[in-house]
Amino acid sequence: MTRLIATLLAVLALAGPALAVLPSEQLSNPKLEARARKIGAELRCLVCQNETIDESEAPLAGDLRVLLRQRLVAGDSDQQAIAYIVARYGHFVLLQPPFEPDTLILWLGPFLVLVLGGVGVAAMARRAQPEGPSPAPLTPDEEAALARRLEADRV
Amino acid sequence: MRRLIFLAPIVLFAIVVAGFALGLRRDPSLLPSTLIGKPLPSFSLPPVDPKAPGLTSADMTGGSPRLLNVFGSWCVSCRYEHPVLMALKSQGVAIEGLDWRDSRADATRFLAAEGNPYERIGDDEAGRTVIDLGVAAAPETFIVDRQGRVRYKQVGPITPEVWTSTLAPLMARLKSE
Numbered sequence: 389m390t391r392l393i394a395t396l397l398a399v400l401a402l403a404g405p406a407l408a409v410l411p412s413e414q415l416s417n418p419k420l421e422a423r424a425r426k427i428g429a430e431l432r433c434l435v436c437q438n439e440t441i442d443e444s445e446a447p448l449a450g451d452l453r454v455l456l457r458q459r460l461v462a463g464d465s466d467q468q469a470i471a472y473i474v475a476r477y478g479h480f481v482l483l484q485p486p487f488e489p490d491t492l493i494l495w496l497g498p499f500l501v502l503v504l505g506g507v508g509v510a511a512m513a514r515r516a517q518p519e520g521p522s523p524a525p526l527t528p529d530e531e532a533a534l535a536r537r538l539e540a541d542r543v
Numbered sequence: 544m545r546r547l548i549f550l551a552p553i554v555l556f557a558i559v560v561a562g563f564a565l566g567l568r569r570d571p572s573l574l575p576s577t578l579i580g581k582p583l584p585s586f587s588l589p590p591v592d593p594k595a596p597g598l599t600s601a602d603m604t605g606g607s608p609r610l611l612n613v614f615g616s617w618c619v620s621c622r623y624e625h626p627v628l629m630a631l632k633s634q635g636v637a638i639e640g641l642d643w644r645d646s647r648a649d650a651t652r653f654l655a656a657e658g659n660p661y662e663r664i665g666d667d668e669a670g671r672t673v674i675d676l677g678v679a680a681a682p683e684t685f686i687v688d689r690q691g692r693v694r695y696k697q698v699g700p701i702t703p704e705v706w707t708s709t710l711a712p713l714m715a716r717l718k719s720e
Contacts, residue, residue, distance in 0.1 A: 434574075434679035447644055448679065451670040476677040478577045 408445045413453050420460050427466055428453060431473060432481050440483065576685075576696040577677055583611070583691050586672040588665025591642050591650045598639055598665030604691030608717035609637035610710075611685040612661070613673060615645045616653035618681040624700035628660035631706070636714070640664040643673050643681055686710065688717045 409428070415421040425442060431452065433444035441449040441456075452473065459469040473481055485491045526534065578584075583600045590597040603611060612628065614621040628638055640661035642650045647666065654664075667673050676685070679698075686695040695713055697705060 448670070448674075451644075451674060455671070455674060475577060476674055477679070478574060478677070480574050 407442050408449065409442050409453060410450065413450065413457065415457050415461065417461075420457070423466060424453070424457050424460055427456060427469060430470070430483055431456075432483050434477060434481065573698050574677075574679065576693065578685070578693040579696070581693060583685070583687055583693055584672075584675040586665070586675065588641070588667055588672060591645075591647050591654075591664045591666045596663050598641065598663045600691065602663055603639065603687045605689060607637055608686065608688050608694075608714055609639055609662075611639050611641060611687055613641045613643050613676070613678050613681050613683045613685075615643045615681050616649040617645065618643075620700045621682045622653075622657070624682050624702075625657050625660070627701050627703060627706065629658050630703075631701075632660040637662055641672065641676075642666050643678070644668065644670045684710075686713055686717070688720065 409425070415424065428442035429440050431441045433439045433441045433446055433449040433452075435446035435448050436444050439449075441452045456469055456473070459472055464472065470482070479486060479490075485494060487495055583603050585600045587599040588597050596602075603609060610631075614624075632638060638660050640663070642664055645666070645668065650664075650666070665672070676683075682700055684697040684701055685693050686697075688694050694717060695710070697710060701710065
């Protein structure tokens with residue numbers, strides 16, 4: 389039984405994500421193929437928009453995988469190959485949006501909200517501090533009255 | 544004055560609601576084309592029908608403004624769009640076709656059965672030209688001006704409403720340019 393479980397775990401550990409990259413698309417050069425996989429995981433499939441081109445079964449994703457590999461074989465750097473596809477489909481193909489004027493709100497928005505919240509909390513904390521001098525201490529008569537009340541409550 | 548600060552969360556909430564109301568109604572499949580205002584990328588495609596001419600990007604410059612319609616016999620929305628294209632052809636609108644990832648036999652059968660609205664058809668069997676055009680899904684239609692520059696991209700089928708409200712006025716403007 390333990391052996392069975394160990395085998396199953398070993399198989400599970402070996403299982404990677406389900407990729408649609410077909411054997412016929414893959415490059416024989418393992419270094420280039422590894423680069424293509426890395427880039428493919430960053431590019432959005434335009435048909436099934438929340439999948440990467442490596443995960444998507446869509447024919448267009450297959451064409452893009454082949455095109456990407458052709459660019460790499462032709463000697464493009466990773467950046468050049470990505471730029472080639474971005475020039476055609478726009479920044480939307482990048483699953484991680486670039487940091488540029490159009491995306492400033494996207495990247496800096498959370499920090500802006502954090503700063504605004506911090507200012508609000510600081511303002512409230514300052515207001516919560518007691519205003520004016522603290523009240524005068526109790527007179528001996530008041531002390532005695534208080535002690536009596538507390539004594540009466542305890543019974 | 545100090546009381547007004549309690550309205551801040553409500554105002555903020557209203558802004559967020561307005562943002563979502565606008566943002567969630569947008570169709571995420573409608574992507575802006577990177578080609579607007581730029582010349583059509585150069586391509587040269589063989590014909591579907593061996594006796595007819597193929598389609599090159601040079602065919603798209605000069606003369607009148609024209610439509611470049613990306614279609615495929617496998618594409619359901621293209622069949623839905625097809626009668627509109629036939630009607631436009633009879634009105635004298637110049638339409639060029641780009642047959643995407645199709646077999647010539649299927650495309651020929653489709654056009655024989657439904658009619659051929661295209662002046663020329665380029666056969667993009669490998670789908671490379673379609674990628675150069677930044678097409679995500681058929682049908683997509685580019686409006687190309689006399690100088691061969693892309694002026695508009697219609698994503699999805701041209702319906703009579705889309706034609707009269709958006710495309711026809713643009714075509715009329717380009718004709719007089």
